Amino acid sequence: MSMHSRPWYHWLALGGGSGLSPVLPGTMGTIAAIPLYLLLALVVQNNVVYTLVLVAIIAVGPWLCGQTAREMQNSGSGMRALDPPAIVWDEWAGLLLTLWLVPFGWWTLLVGFLLFRFFDMLKPWPISWLDKHIHGGTGIMLDDIAAAIPALILLRLMLWAGWL
Numbered sequence: 001m002s003m004h005s006r007p008w009y010h011w012l013a014l015g016g017g018s019g020l021s022p023v024l025p026g027t028m029g030t031i032a033a034i035p036l037y038l039l040l041a042l043v044v045q046n047n048v049v050y051t052l053v054l055v056a057i058i059a060v061g062p063w064l065c066g067q068t069a070r071e072m073q074n075s076g077s078g079m080r081a082l083d084p085p086a087i088v089w090d091e092w093a094g095l096l097l098t099l100w101l102v103p104f105g106w107w108t109l110l111v112g113f114l115l116f117r118f119f120d121m122l123k124p125w126p127i128s129w130l131d132k133h134i135h136g137g138t139g140i141m142l143d144d145i146a147a148a149i150p151a152l153i154l155l156r157l158m159l160w161a162g163w164l
Contacts, residue, residue, distance in 0.1 A: 012089060013068035019088035027117055029088020033095045034109070040096075041104040054100060057093045058141065065089050066137020083131070083140045094120060094144035098151040107164050108155065115151035120144055 011017070018032035019025045040050045065087050072084050098116040102108055123131055123143065131143040158164050 007071070009064055010068050010071070013064050013087045015088035015092060019086040025085045026088060026091050026120060029091040030095050030113060030117060030120075032088070033092040034113075036092065037096060037099060037109070041099070047101055050096075050100070054093070054096045057089070057096060058145065061089055061093055061141040062137035064137065065140040069137065069140060082135050083143075087140060090141045090144035091120070093141060094148040094151075097145060097148035098155060100152060102152070102155055102159065105164065108159070111158065111164060112151065112155050115154055116148055119147035119151050123147070 006014075014020060015029040015032045018028045021028035036053075040053060044050065068087055069082070069084055072086070094116050095113065098112045099109065102112065119127065120143070127143050127146045130139070130146050133139075134142050155164075
């Protein structure tokens with residue numbers, strides 16, 4: 001199914017098509033979230049708006065990811081995973097959460113990106129437990145939110161220590 005024949009919400013769940021990358025779709029989806037982050041951090045420059053956007057992304061995520069995953073599984077697209085790699089809305093939430101209320105800086109963005117991808121790909125406990133035991137749209141979102149938390153903590157510690 002091409003992006004043009006998919007419902008509008010698939011476009012969101014697939015990160016504007018970035019999740020369809022044959023190479024590292026989660027990483028490509030996270031990269032695709034950077035323009036939204038830059039818009040919020042550099043143009044809007046309002047922590048309340050940033051927080052509201054983050055909360056909205058997290059709030060709609062379980063439905064958006066779950067519905068898209070179910071439809072992809074039933075479409076004959078070959079996507080049979082509980083968390084199809086093409087769905088990257090959760091990566092968008094994870095990156096924005098990792099950088100939440102962190103002062104903007106290009107090094108901060110790079111380190112936040114790398115920390116989030118590290119925890120999302122490695123999935124240390126309890127992230128791995130969540131990934132294996134919580135299914136559906138909630139499960140798709142939850143492991144990335146869980147990966148963003150230690151990334152955010154480490155990023156803040158690095159800033160506090162003066163390393164960034």
